[in-house]
Amino acid sequence: MAADNAPDQASSTVNRPSGSRKESTGGRRRKAKQHAAGVKAVAAAAGVSLGTVSNVLNRPEVVSPVTRAKVEAAMASLGFVRNESARQLRAGSSRILAYLMLDAGNPFFTDVAKGVEDAARAAGLSVFLCNSNEDADREADYLDLLEQQRVQGVLITPIDQNSSRLRKLPARGTPVVVVDRAIDDDEHCSVAVNDILGGELAIAHLLELGHDRIAYVGGPNTIGQVIDRRDGARRALRKAGKAPENLIELTTGALTVAEGRGAGQRLAGLPATRRPTAAFCANDLLALGLLQQCVSLGLRVPEDLAIVGYDDIEFAAAAAVPLTSVRQPRQLLGRTAAELLLDESSNPDHEHQRVTFTPELVVRTSTRGTL
Amino acid sequence: MAADNAPDQASSTVNRPSGSRKESTGGRRRKAKQHAAGVKAVAAAAGVSLGTVSNVLNRPEVVSPVTRAKVEAAMASLGFVRNESARQLRAGSSRILAYLMLDAGNPFFTDVAKGVEDAARAAGLSVFLCNSNEDADREADYLDLLEQQRVQGVLITPIDQNSSRLRKLPARGTPVVVVDRAIDDDEHCSVAVNDILGGELAIAHLLELGHDRIAYVGGPNTIGQVIDRRDGARRALRKAGKAPENLIELTTGALTVAEGRGAGQRLAGLPATRRPTAAFCANDLLALGLLQQCVSLGLRVPEDLAIVGYDDIEFAAAAAVPLTSVRQPRQLLGRTAAELLLDESSNPDHEHQRVTFTPELVVRTSTRGTL
DNA sequence: CTGAGTTGCTGAAAGGTTTCAAGAAGATTG
DNA sequence: CAATCTTCTTGAAACCTTTCAGCAACTCAG
Numbered sequence: 001m002a003a004d005n006a007p008d009q010a011s012s013t014v015n016r017p018s019g020s021r022k023e024s025t026g027g028r029r030r031k032a033k034q035h036a037a038g039v040k041a042v043a044a045a046a047g048v049s050l051g052t053v054s055n056v057l058n059r060p061e062v063v064s065p066v067t068r069a070k071v072e073a074a075m076a077s078l079g080f081v082r083n084e085s086a087r088q089l090r091a092g093s094s095r096i097l098a099y100l101m102l103d104a105g106n107p108f109f110t111d112v113a114k115g116v117e118d119a120a121r122a123a124g125l126s127v128f129l130c131n132s133n134e135d136a137d138r139e140a141d142y143l144d145l146l147e148q149q150r151v152q153g154v155l156i157t158p159i160d161q162n163s164s165r166l167r168k169l170p171a172r173g174t175p176v177v178v179v180d181r182a183i184d185d186d187e188h189c190s191v192a193v194n195d196i197l198g199g200e201l202a203i204a205h206l207l208e209l210g211h212d213r214i215a216y217v218g219g220p221n222t223i224g225q226v227i228d229r230r231d232g233a234r235r236a237l238r239k240a241g242k243a244p245e246n247l248i249e250l251t252t253g254a255l256t257v258a259e260g261r262g263a264g265q266r267l268a269g270l271p272a273t274r275r276p277t278a279a280f281c282a283n284d285l286l287a288l289g290l291l292q293q294c295v296s297l298g299l300r301v302p303e304d305l306a307i308v309g310y311d312d313i314e315f316a317a318a319a320a321v322p323l324t325s326v327r328q329p330r331q332l333l334g335r336t337a338a339e340l341l342l343d344e345s346s347n348p349d350h351e352h353q354r355v356t357f358t359p360e361l362v363v364r365t366s367t368r369g370t371l
Numbered sequence: 372m373a374a375d376n377a378p379d380q381a382s383s384t385v386n387r388p389s390g391s392r393k394e395s396t397g398g399r400r401r402k403a404k405q406h407a408a409g410v411k412a413v414a415a416a417a418g419v420s421l422g423t424v425s426n427v428l429n430r431p432e433v434v435s436p437v438t439r440a441k442v443e444a445a446m447a448s449l450g451f452v453r454n455e456s457a458r459q460l461r462a463g464s465s466r467i468l469a470y471l472m473l474d475a476g477n478p479f480f481t482d483v484a485k486g487v488e489d490a491a492r493a494a495g496l497s498v499f500l501c502n503s504n505e506d507a508d509r510e511a512d513y514l515d516l517l518e519q520q521r522v523q524g525v526l527i528t529p530i531d532q533n534s535s536r537l538r539k540l541p542a543r544g545t546p547v548v549v550v551d552r553a554i555d556d557d558e559h560c561s562v563a564v565n566d567i568l569g570g571e572l573a574i575a576h577l578l579e580l581g582h583d584r585i586a587y588v589g590g591p592n593t594i595g596q597v598i599d600r601r602d603g604a605r606r607a608l609r610k611a612g613k614a615p616e617n618l619i620e621l622t623t624g625a626l627t628v629a630e631g632r633g634a635g636q637r638l639a640g641l642p643a644t645r646r647p648t649a650a651f652c653a654n655d656l657l658a659l660g661l662l663q664q665c666v667s668l669g670l671r672v673p674e675d676l677a678i679v680g681y682d683d684i685e686f687a688a689a690a691a692v693p694l695t696s697v698r699q700p701r702q703l704l705g706r707t708a709a710e711l712l713l714d715e716s717s718n719p720d721h722e723h724q725r726v727t728f729t730p731e732l733v734v735r736t737s738t739r740g741t742l
Numbered sequence: 743c744t745g746a747g748t749t750g751c752t753g754a755a756a757g758g759t760t761t762c763a764a765g766a767a768g769a770t771t772g
Numbered sequence: 773c774a775a776t777c778t779t780c781t782t783g784a785a786a787c788c789t790t791t792c793a794g795c796a797a798c799t800c801a802g
Contacts, residue, residue: 012707012726012727012728012729013726013727013728013729014724014725014726014727036543036544038757038758038759039758039759039760040758040759048781048782049781049782049783050758050759050760050782050783050784051760051761051762051781051782051783051784052780052781052782053759054759054760054761055760055780055781057759057760058760058761062779062780062781063780063781064779064780064781067780067781079539079542079543081518081519081543082519082758082759083460083519083521083757083758083759084456084516084519084520084521084759085455085456085457085459085460085520085521085757085758085759086456086460086757086758086759086760086787087519087758087759087760088456088759088787089454089456089457089460089757089758089759089760089786089787089788089789090758090759090760090761090786090787090788091759091760091761091787092760092787096516098499104475104481104484104485104500105478105481105482105485107476107478110475110476110481110502111476113475113502114475114476114502114504117502117504126501126512126513126516127501128469128499128500128501129475129499129500129501129502130497130498130499130500131481131484131485131488131500133485133488141497142497145455145467145497147452148452148453148454148455148458149455149456150454150455150456168450171450172407172450172452173407257685257686257689288686288689289689291689292688292689314628315628315659315686315689317663318628318659318660318662318663318686318690318691319689319690319691320689320690320691320692320693321691322691336383353385354385355383355384355385356383356384356385357383357384358383358384409787409788409789410788410789410790411788411789419751419752420751420752420753421752421753421754421788421789421790422751422752422753422754422790422791422792423750423751423752425789425790425791426750426751426790428789428790429790429791433749433750433751434750434751435749435750435751438750438751453788453789454787454788454789455789456787456788456789457757457787457788457789457790458788458789458790459789460756460757460758460759460787460788460789460790461756461757461788461789461790461791462757462789462790462791463757463790
């Protein structure tokens with residue numbers, strides 16, 4: 001679906017490490033499989049008990065400085081690495097939080113991820129990123145995996161917000177926060193941006209500029225954001241006294257640049273009399289692909305086609321024609337979601353919340369001076 | 372360092388889930404903390420032994436269909452979720468592989484990550500992504516964490532390839548493959564693209580177009596790629612009979628769009644007589660930022676300033692002025708790296724390899740028709 | 743009907759850590 | 773100096789799976 005714009009072909013060379021002498025090569029043929037030193041070995045080497053080593057690890061303040069030094073020396077010389085599986089099994093809690101992203105290739109989500117990481121680090125937790133890549137099977141696999149790992153909690157921008165798997169996690173003890181989607185549900189918190197309003201802003205702007213034949217480019221229609229933004233667009237039309245059916249829908253298979261190009265191809269192929277004069281895209285990747293394709297097929301933007309994107313990713317402003325877009329507070333979204341998750345897993349009086357942010361239209365050249 | 376182009380400010384609304392009735396709210400004040408059903412409970416419910424449940428999980432073919440059905444029914448009704456920590460502790464192996472990225476916000480690395488995922492999935496493993504974000508401390512933290520987790524292996528695009536931590540992992544049993552860096556070292560495999568050649572290609576192209584005052588934009592100089600690409604640039608100058616000191620170096624603090632804009636600011640501020648007529652950037656993000664800033668300050672690209680990027684990310688072609696760039700086989704890089712890792716952890720006769728791919732110059736408008 | 747081979751299931755041990763009640767040694771008080 | 777408190781350290785139990793030797797029951801050939 002999403003693909004490199006050219007097949008990955010390349011010539012390659014293979015070398016053994018130049019420094020590998022005969023001996024060293026022979027020596028590492030089989031990995032030494034040296035039984036990694038455990039807490040037990042450290043205790044023996046330092047001449048203390050198991051419990052003391054554990055204390056050095058987890059409550060250093062209760063062990064006397066001299067003992068602690070001995071233990072730390074032993075750990076260093078043996079190359080001790082704590083076995084986190086065993087720790088977690090016994091202690092019952094994980095120090096990890098996961099963000100299951102809809103599309104890691106979309107800078108919007110990596111910005112959200114940055115916000116998540118900042119909040120998590122501030123609380124002493126680490127974040128693992130997972131990429132469902134808009135594939136429901138992968139999403140399901142990752143949810144299973146994360147539940148089995150007993151992570152502290154899962155942040156997710158879901159493909160299918162009604163997935164039964166998604167509902168089950170919280171009931172079984174893994175807190176879940178839905179990011180970039182409002183969910184009306186007792187099971188999780190959610191942090192979202194008002195996508196209906198966003199769609200409305202975009203279309204209102206285009207209507208104000210005098211556009212009449214407007215296209216909506218987005219899909220698949222299983223993704224909540226795609227639906228809401230379209231519904232917002234329709235609502236704007238209604239408010240302006242036009243039938244929502246006037247919205248020309250171009251459904252795409254994913255929210256990627258490549259799909260945007262495909263839509264551009266279809267759109268540019270229409271006779272000028274029927275071709276829309278403006279397009280609102282469900283995200284910036286689609287908009288960028290659409291823009292690129294239309295320009296290369298000879299359409300002028302915004303004169304022949306005005307384009308509005310969504311997300312206002314960093315590349316939107318740097319596009320061939322700087323893109324008008326609906327901005328969302330990306331990092332804040334992630335930070336807030338992580339904070340809700342942390343609250344849920346530490347505060348016994350936690351109450352689920354739905355936080356909604358308000359989007360903002362950023363007008364640039366791709367719609368300016370039209371008509 | 373990398374930041375939203377506007378501070379994250381937004382108005383927000385907070386709601387409790389609208390469906391939350393009094394009772395349900397009260398009911399979930401404290402999480403039920405229902406002792407998650409384990410293999411033991413399942414065994415009891417199905418009227419079989421522990422071992423049999425484990426067999427259903429791990430070797431379903433050895434248990435009779437009728438027993439298996441009973442066990443599966445019990446698992447479903449109890450909502451059994453395997454505890455991966457315990458599994459891993461006992462079985463001694465993880466089904467997870469991690470890719471520690473230099474910058475998750477750079478589409479180049481997410482493309483590499485896609486290749487990694489494809490290869491891993493084909494082998495039945497899952498991938499966790501971690502983002503060091505060009506921060507050495509974070510990289511170190513993640514390496515520690517992954518080692519403690521006893522993941523199957525670590526793929527990494529390092530900030531500092533001489534980090535002692537990086538060297539230690541393989542010795543202790545966690546295989547490491549370095550991605551997008553060639554490492555001359557007995558401890559790991561590596562998969563790279565010849566960055567020196569890439570730098571050479573870029574500069575040779577600019578020289579051929581008649582440019583003489585050429586800038587190199589990149590940094591920090593601790594990152595291997597930055598160094599190699601610069602060295603390639605110098606080599607091209609030498610080959611053309613010019614002193615490598617002619618290369619005007621603009622050092623940046625990171626490889627981001629924002630830093631590229633900063634470099635653009637500096638560059639555009641120079642008097643036209645001393646200003647370079649061409650810039651080669653260490654990656655496309657820098658190039659895009661540079662391009663954007665220079666254009667907005669009134670420079671024409673390529674007439675006043677030709678620009679060459681590196682990586683040929685998808686957005687390069689869609690930029691204000693389509694970007695000439697040095698292409699690397701992104702997904703293939705990731706796929707190959709993952710395959711090497713899998714070989715290392717399954718094949719006892721594994722020998723470390725250094726695979727090197729060859730980059731390719733893609734010429735677009737940002738350098739075309741110059742001078 | 744016996745002995746050997748198969749198939750399916752069992753139960754205990756093991757894996758590396760944390761936790762905790764309890765003990766030892768040393769310091770302080772009356 | 774005895775009694776009480778502190779400060780450190782100890783050792784065994786517990787966390788949940790997987791593994792594996794062994795057992796029971798059944799099949800089949802001779």
